[in-house]
Amino acid sequence: MFKKKHALIPLLALSVQLLTPGCSKKVNDLNMVEMTIDRTSVALLPNASQTVTVTGGNGDYKAVSSSDAVAKATVNGNVVTITATSDKEKAHALIVITDKYFKRQTVDVDVAKLFDLTLSATDVALEANVAGKNEVTITINSGNGGYKTELVGTAGQMVELNTTKLASHGKFTIKATAAGSPKIMVTDAKGKEVIMNLTITAPPAITLSKTQVDLSAVQGSEEITVTAGSGGYTLKVANPLVAKVYVNDNKITVKGKANGTTSIAIEDKKGQKATLNVKVAGGDFAMNFTDQYFAYANFGDIAIVDQTIKSVKKVTFEMNCRISGYRGLQTFMGLEGNLIIRGKNDDFRPTHPIQIVGLGDRITLETTKSFNLNEWLHIALVVDCDQTDVAQKYKFYINGVQDPLVVTRNDETHTSINLASSSDGNRFEIGRSFGQDFRALRGIVSEARVWTVARTAQEVSNNMCVLTGSTTGLLARWNFTAGVETGYIQDTNNGGKYETNLILANAKLGGNYTQLKVSASVFVSKGCPQ
Known part of the structure; x- marks a missing residue:
């Protein structure tokens, strides 16, 4: 980016304001939490706006700019809208957000007529079909608005994009659906572009030594081996009147309880699933x-x-x-x-x-x-x-x-x-x-x-x-x-x-x-x- 020049006098005044308590409450006795925000920097073209969301805090939020000539801030609930007011080639301001207990966070604001296009990440590793590891949200740190994304080549076979917040928040989400090395191109209104390189792996599917258990005695039992999977298996019997099941590492033991049929849903720690069908047909x-x-x-x-x-x-x-x-x-x-x-x-x-x-x-x-x-x-x-x-x-x-x-x-x-x-x-x-x-x-x-x-x-x-x-x-x-x-x-x-x-x-x-x-x-x- 560029060298930041802070307006010291407004910030000194702001510090005095923030550090002077408005009542005699003892802060240590209050049930307060630290403030958190969803981003700590924004890059704006002249007259453009972006929002910052307070994701944790104590309410009654206020926002003050170090230079209203560069950027101004308004607050609506827990959403702070920052608007560029400078028409200079480059300018910088600092927005200080506080809550009723004087907890604070700061947002760096850069205003320029032309920005390099930068992202929060350009090399990303994901794991397809694994909850918590199959998605990533990318933030556009700086750019010139009018953002677009493009799946390069066969990337659409491996990822899905959610761009509903691209224009309003400068964010988009990538969801991995299959293993591979897809690429995503991001562009802005000034022709700037960035290529994202993704590395996607996929956990092995659960495979069993057999998928059908037939017990010829009411209290018969059989052991099944999980031949592929990621471990940490959980089991659920659809009809617990017919059979019960136990797991030890990669060994699943099925025991009959009464004649009938049921199924066992198997899931590993990476969310992969398989089904084991059971039939109990014992003599009387x-x-x-x-x-x-x-x-x-x-x-x-x-x-x-x-x-x-x-x-x-x-x-x-x-x-x-x-x-x-x-x-x-x-x-x-x-x-x-x-x-x-x-x-x-x-x-x-x-x-x-x-x-x-x-x-x-x-x-x-x-x-x-x-x-x-x-x-x-x-x-x-x-x-x-x-x-x-x-x-x-x-x-x-x-x-x-x-x-x-x-x-x-x-x-x-x-x-x-x-x-x-x-x-x-x-x-x-x-x-x-x-x-x-x-x-x-x-x-x-x-x-x-x-x-x-x-x-x-x-x-x-x-x-x-x-x-x-x-x-x-x-x-x-x-x-x-x-x-x-x-x-x-x-x-x-x-x-x-x-x-x-x-x-x-x-x-x-x-x-x-x-x-x-x-x-x-x-x-x-x-x-x-x-």
């Missing part, structure tokens, strides 16, 4: 517990965020099973010492009712009928604590038909049920309780459900083997249809708020709750009560 199985295995869950994990499950007024426990042998106190399902469904008598007894026991055995009921061996059986316990009559408070259904309960002890009944509490480590258990292997279930289980509502007789009867209609109040639903070696049974609670999987363990190691993996051979054909 049940798990043979024999008397070797049991399963447990802990609703206490839910209670951390939802205290209501500690004082539920209504519950329904359901199970589909096929029992192969009688055992005293063999556990069907429930909360030991709180509310549990269990067998009553050993083989040598003539009758084999099902017991419902709770509150430390202070309430004990049993079914009128015995249950049969080697037949598919649906059982459902419905408890409504709002009822005062024991016969209405506790109802039991066998194969969809209510079986009258015989009260054998009634020292206390439930006023509410804490689903996060049991005398066996607060576990909800299926197939064994209290760490005693003689209480292990002999049989096969295909499905179990826990509700926080009292299901009606019609709802119980209509949904023994297939769950349809409303699932309001369904806290957990376990289909024992994994079909592969596994250490857990997936909670398939139809999109409920919480997921509480069952942990599988060895029923023969009395008191041991260590998770173990059962082989695929324990998953056998399932049936339905007739």
Whole structure:
């Protein structure tokens, strides 16, 4: 540019004005911010104007010129308009912008009849299709107005230009769309020109070792490798009822939850995207517990965020099973010492009712009928604590038909049920309780459900083997249809708020709750009560 000659007297006066507080407020006590502006220099032809925007500050902005004979400034809100008043070959002024707390910024103003055309940058590196790295805004630092841009050669295949602010603000934006070395020519009204050289790179597209995962077991899994990409992968499952997904570096593991199809959206740290399609088509199985295995869950994990499950007024426990042998106190399902469904008598007894026991055995009921061996059986316990009559408070259904309960002890009944509490480590258990292997279930289980509502007789009867209609109040639903070696049974609670999987363990190691993996051979054909 040219040597600047500052008008000292106006600036000295301005300094006195700015440094003299207009009130007795203590500046250090004020909640103020530093002032920022979008540009600190402008180049103007005679009588031309440009704007400077205050991008941060404390309001009540004022602007003063060091020489009104060179340039004047007016303020409208946070926009300062600077207009050249000199008709000399070259002239310079300084505009000082202040706010109500005397924070300031300065703008150098050069006025001339002819300027060199200069830009804020002429060599620019961009990365196509990467947010934050694919665009740049170029400012014309000096020139002679009438600015135009031109994409040279095939540059239009690699960049897009936004020139909506070129005339008003002397700015334009370049957006990279493809890799290459495009050129852009900028010209002004006096025939001055500048060539911009761009270097554009592009991140690699995400590629996968395969784009379709087909799982032949409900709880099957498969690992996919990201063979190209920029790392930092995030994943989103379109239908989380069908599958779940984990990522470790460039390895993606897909695990099935229920039969169906879904897709997984994959994005890397540079914004590249890919889709992985998933289909789960597993067989319909049940798990043979024999008397070797049991399963447990802990609703206490839910209670951390939802205290209501500690004082539920209504519950329904359901199970589909096929029992192969009688055992005293063999556990069907429930909360030991709180509310549990269990067998009553050993083989040598003539009758084999099902017991419902709770509150430390202070309430004990049993079914009128015995249950049969080697037949598919649906059982459902419905408890409504709002009822005062024991016969209405506790109802039991066998194969969809209510079986009258015989009260054998009634020292206390439930006023509410804490689903996060049991005398066996607060576990909800299926197939064994209290760490005693003689209480292990002999049989096969295909499905179990826990509700926080009292299901009606019609709802119980209509949904023994297939769950349809409303699932309001369904806290957990376990289909024992994994079909592969596994250490857990997936909670398939139809999109409920919480997921509480069952942990599988060895029923023969009395008191041991260590998770173990059962082989695929324990998953056998399932049936339905007739």
